[in-house]
Amino acid sequence: MWFHVDPSDGLPIYMQIINQIKRATANGLLKAGDQLPSVREMAVQLTVNPNTISKAYQELERDGIIKTSRGIGTFVAEKEIKIVYEERTKEMMAAIDRLLVEAHHLGFSRDEVFKLLEDRIKDWKVSDK
Amino acid sequence: MWFHVDPSDGLPIYMQIINQIKRATANGLLKAGDQLPSVREMAVQLTVNPNTISKAYQELERDGIIKTSRGIGTFVAEKEIKIVYEERTKEMMAAIDRLLVEAHHLGFSRDEVFKLLEDRIKDWKVSDK
DNA sequence: AAATGTGTACTACAAGAGTAGTACACTAAT
DNA sequence: ATTAGTGTACTACTCTTGTAGTACACATTT
Known part of the structure; x- marks a missing residue:
C-alpha cells in the first residue's frame, strides 16, 4: 500500500x-x-x-x-454522521474562519480564496469519476 | 483590551x-x-x-x-508579504485541502462547503465597512 | 543619573507527547 | 488443541512543551 x-x-x-x-x-x-x-x-x-x-x-x-x-x-467504516446538525455546522464555520484568517496572513483576499476553492473543488470533481 | x-x-x-x-x-x-x-x-x-x-x-x-x-x-506590523508567490499559493492550497478533508468527515459535500464559504465571505464584507 | 516602563534571558520543573519493547488476548482456520 | 493471524495493554524512556520565578537589558522621561 x-x-x-x-x-x-x-x-x-x-x-x-x-x-x-x-x-x-x-x-x-x-x-x-x-x-x-x-x-x-x-x-x-x-x-x-x-x-x-x-x-x-x-x-x-x-x-x-x-x-x-x-x-x-x-x-x-460506513459513513455515518453522528454529530447533530448545529454541532457540525458550528465546527465547519470555525474551520472556514480559520482558513480565512490564515488566508489573510498569507496575503490572499477573500475573493481570491473563494476563487481558489472554486477551482479546487472543480479539480476534485473531475478526478472523482 | x-x-x-x-x-x-x-x-x-x-x-x-x-x-x-x-x-x-x-x-x-x-x-x-x-x-x-x-x-x-x-x-x-x-x-x-x-x-x-x-x-x-x-x-x-x-x-x-x-x-x-x-x-x-x-x-x-505593516502588512508586507515576504514569501514568494509559489510558496504562498502552495500553502494556501494545502490549507484549502485540509478544509475539504475536514468538511468531508463532518459530512459536508464540497458544494455545501462552497456555499458556506460564500456566505461567510459576504458576512465579513458587510462587517468590513 | 535616576526612575519607570518596556521586552528578554536564564533556569527550573511539571506534565505530556511520542515511540519502542515485550507480553498478552482475541479470532479464525487447520 | 494448535497455529497463525489480528489488535492491545503495560511499561519505560526520552524529548518536548508550557508555564512560572527571577533577574537582567534597553529606551524614554524627568
Whole structure:
C-alpha cells in the first residue's frame, strides 16, 4: 500500500498516517469496507513500532473513520454522521474562519480564496469519476 | 483590551493569545501601527506569567504580524508579504485541502462547503465597512 | 543619573507527547 | 488443541512543551 512516512517531518508519525488515511477516504482512494494493512504489516513496511500504527488506528476509530476488530483486522467504516446538525455546522464555520484568517496572513483576499476553492473543488470533481 | 483566556481549554494559553491577535488583525479590529498591551499589563490582566505573553508576541513577530521593540512596546506590523508567490499559493492550497478533508468527515459535500464559504465571505464584507 | 516602563534571558520543573519493547488476548482456520 | 493471524495493554524512556520565578537589558522621561 502507498503509505509513506517521514520521521524528520516534525509532524509525529501517527499523525502522518492519520492524515493520509483521512485524505484517502475523503477522496475515494479508500472506500467503506476496504481493509487496511494490519498494524504489524504496516509497522514493518514503515519500520516503525506496531503501537505507533495502533495509536493512529485508535484515533481514527474514535473519529468513526475506521472500524477495527481484534483478531480480524481494520476496515474503513460506513459513513455515518453522528454529530447533530448545529454541532457540525458550528465546527465547519470555525474551520472556514480559520482558513480565512490564515488566508489573510498569507496575503490572499477573500475573493481570491473563494476563487481558489472554486477551482479546487472543480479539480476534485473531475478526478472523482 | 478584550483579550480573554481559558486555562482549561486544552489549547495552550500563548496559542489562544496568538489566535485572538491573528483574528483581530485579519478582521480589522487591530490595524497596522496599533499598540498592543505590554507583556506585563496583559500578564496581570490574564493572571499569567509575562513570559507566556512574551512567547506569544515572539511567535507573532516571527510571522511578521507584529513588530516589537525593547523598552518601547509592541505594535501591529505593516502588512508586507515576504514569501514568494509559489510558496504562498502552495500553502494556501494545502490549507484549502485540509478544509475539504475536514468538511468531508463532518459530512459536508464540497458544494455545501462552497456555499458556506460564500456566505461567510459576504458576512465579513458587510462587517468590513 | 535616576526612575519607570518596556521586552528578554536564564533556569527550573511539571506534565505530556511520542515511540519502542515485550507480553498478552482475541479470532479464525487447520 | 494448535497455529497463525489480528489488535492491545503495560511499561519505560526520552524529548518536548508550557508555564512560572527571577533577574537582567534597553529606551524614554524627568
